[in-house]
Amino acid sequence: MRTRPKRGTSTRRRKVVRTLLATAAALAVLAASLGGVVVWQHSYDLRERAVTIRHGGRVLDGVLALPPQGEGPYPLVVFVHGDGPVDATHDTFYRPIWESLARAGYASLSWNKPGVGGAPGDWLDQTMDDRADEAADAIAWARDQPDVDRGRIGLWGASQAGWVLPKIAAREPGVRFVIAVSPAVNWHRQGRYNLLAELREGGASAAETAAALRRRQTVLDLLRRDASHQEYVRAVDGPDHMTAARWRFVSRNHTADAAADLPALRGVPVLLVLAGHDLNVDTAETEAVYRRLLPGPELRVAHYSDASHSLLRHDVEGSSIRLTLTGLFAPRGLFAEGFLTDQREFLASLGTRATQP
Known part of the structure; x- marks a missing residue:
């Protein structure tokens, strides 16, 4: 029942x-x-167009980001990546920057590094000169596009791009402006600064610091005599060895020093962007070298005391939860206060008259 x-x-x-x-x-x-x-929040006031650029018998898969209104031709900002396997949008990191530049009436051009996103080649096979040649070919391509004002093309580059930007200017005297974000100057000094900064940040002891510096000196000695990857692995203790490809990349580029090429930027308007919490680059050295080699009013220096190396807000980047939530719900808020606006105002201050190269 x-x-x-x-x-x-x-x-x-x-x-x-x-x-x-x-x-x-x-x-x-x-x-x-x-x-x-x-x-x-991830919808940007841009018109993005996939483009194909021919370079050295290969093709570069890129994005041309245009202002939302108008027919052009638009002045153009050519993006030069920092280190690592970076795609054309830098995993969408560039889009808030492109949007801000578009509000000043500028288009932006970027492309996948070799080997990224199905692109042919391997970015670890490149030297800084190879990267400059690649950008020069992209500029030549851009000058033939009806959407681009061929007389107003400039560069934007971050971190490792500090070794590439002045090389591009030496090859392309038509470069009209440069925005250099956290650029390095000397590869060896930058590496030492980064090592010591990270050791301090991690609370390393004096003994640990001394051991790390000895290990670094061993690596430098191997690089200077062009040692093989096998020699490097045998000589250097530790589980964090570079891969063979990375060792090859470092071997080909470790003598880079931007000071040799920076004079090519004399007379070119340069916005030097420096962060207050930069563990990668010695910003004091970078500013001193730029001011010494690029004297005059064309150099403008912008400091962001609350920013990390990538010009993200230091308080946000230091918290994985805040970084994720801000990236999802307010991606424009990832950047240090004033960073996006100052770049836009820098470009607006250059005027609108095209100068044919």
Whole structure:
């Protein structure tokens, strides 16, 4: 014989069910709302066009980001990546910058590094001169595009690009401006500064610091005599060895020094962007070298005391939760205060008259 539930029990169950349904509905609305916020925050006032650039018998897969209105031709900012396997949008990191530049009426051009996103080649096979040649070919391609003002093409580059930007200017006297973000100057001094800064940040002891410096000196000695990767692995203790490809890349580039090429930027408007919490680059040395080699009003220096090397807000980058949430819901807020605006104002200050190279 079945027993009917008590009326009170049935009522409570209905209330629980209604509560669960209401909660589920509220969560669905919240999820949809948050999803809408994410989509909206990652919608940029740009017209992006996939482009193909021919370089050295290969093709470079790129993106040409145009202002949302108008027909052009637009002045152009050519993006030069820092270290690592970077794609054309730098995993969307560039889009807030492109949007800000577009508000000053500028287009932006960027491309996948070799071997990234299905592109042929391997970026670890490149020297800084190879990278400059690649950018020069991209500029030559851009000058033939009806959307681009061929007389107003300039460069934007970060970190490792500090060794590439002046080389491009030496090859392309038509470069009209440069935005250099956290650029390095001397490969060896930059590496030492980075090592010591990270050891301090990690609370290393004096003994640990001394051991790390000895290890570094061993690596430098091997590089100077063009040692093989096998020799490097045998000579250097530790689990964090460079791969053979990375060793090859460092071997070909470790003598880089931007000071040799920076005079090519004399007379060119340069915005030097420096961060207050830069563990990678000695910003004091960078500023001193730029001021010494690029005297005059064409050099402008912008300091961001709350920024990390990548010009993200230091407080955000230091927290994985804040970094993730800000990246999802407010990607423009990732950057140090004033960083996006100052670049836009720098470009706006250059005027609008095209100068044919």
